[in-house]
Amino acid sequence: MTFADILQPSSALFLDFDGTMVDIAPQPHAVQVPQPLIAWLRWSHDYLGGAVAVISGRQIEQIDDFLSPLRLPVAGVHGAERRRTDGELVLLTTHPLEPVEQAAARLAAEHPGLLVENKGSSVALHYRQAPHLEALCIDAMQAAVESMPGLTLLRGKMVVEAKPGGASKGRAIEAFMQEPPFAGRLPIFIGDDVTDEVGFSTVQDAGGIGIKIGDGPSVAWRRLADPAALRQEFEAAHAAKTAKASPT
Template sequence: MLPRISADTALFLDFDGTLVELASQPEAVEIPPGLVDSLKTLSHQLNGALALVSGRRMLDLDQFLSPLRLPTAAEHGAHRRSADGELTSAHAVNMEAVLQTAGALVSQHPGLRLEQKNLAISLHYRHAPELESLCLAEMQAGIARSTGLDLMQGKCVIDIKPAGVSKGTAIAAFMAEAPFAGRTPLFAGDDVTDEAGFTQVQSMGGYAVKVGQGPTVAQHRCDSVGQLMAWLQSAVMANQATDTHNSNAKGSERLSA
């Protein structure tokens, strides 16, 4: 059973593989009907305590969910926008060695795709899975020639980001701020890159939901993006029913008085 999203929840959601199905190319994801409206309503019901925590660029997330602009941790926590719109970023790190390595791999193997972000890069091998070992070895070598960088391997992707930031550190930063502070954190994600977030929320007495298969530290699991979407929509309806009940109860109290 998935945990309940209640009025005192601080809700954190990954994007790819969690809110949307993984696509053949990063720009090809499709936004499910009703997703934006559900997120908007949930954010209102939680008094703004709903944030995206993703490896994507913030600009991409805003465009996919336009006109909605949620508090967001992008590029695995390297960029963060608080609920009041304040932007914070990790220190820029020299990525020349890993960019050269990734660029050489892409030029030699057409099935690879390099996604360059603001403070991070992603090397996608979804269309050339046989190159996984080569990509990992070469990018590890690139990291060894650099300082201040971390490598993470996700679903057919190798992410390079500044060291010291993660989805876990991003969630911790949100939880120190309004409107998240004092609430029970809940994070849903699907990939190895989400494990730091799972560990963080559970260390704070919260809940973690793993979408799909694979080993995880998360205490809860749902089978698919569709099931997660149904869970979010059921939370919207349950909160609306609670609000209606409370409103009716207050009305009855006024009449009896």
């Protein structure tokens, strides 16, 4: 079964960003968005009656910048912030992050390869430029989070992040699925990281489909090799649906 077969007018499509739609870059700001992707997302939004949302660890404003001029429904910071289809912004309670940010900043000051990112609702410590420091980063952030009730530690690809305990990509998808135009549709979630596993479980528990990008263990029922493979599936689905809709 191809992606074109899976994607139907009755689907609700949820997409991670980094490592899924676009290739991961050495620095978060250096991501390149292939222009055909914007066109495909615009088409899929129309094809699915608006039931397309981005579910990302990034802030909503960053997703908007990368996907401009599109302005899709988005769950940012792993669901700590969420913009509904009607434009309303829903924010989870933000717990004090200063002690965590200070701990991350102290470590980054000692190791120039580390990058601290304050997302407003979370604090991320990136170690992509210093992968040998993974254990040190995890230990330092874990110690900081344990001193702050209400926060949990989330591990991703070369990043460790302190976020509100109630935030997850799975809960963000569940919230969207209770609202129009997503309600009553069959959910599809496409992601690449360990942070996306709860999203795969959420859609599959609802009878939908999870698609894992890349290697590594996953609960997702389907898999694609990399973001380039997904973009090829996007193009093929677009071509197939457009051809089918064209008069003969």
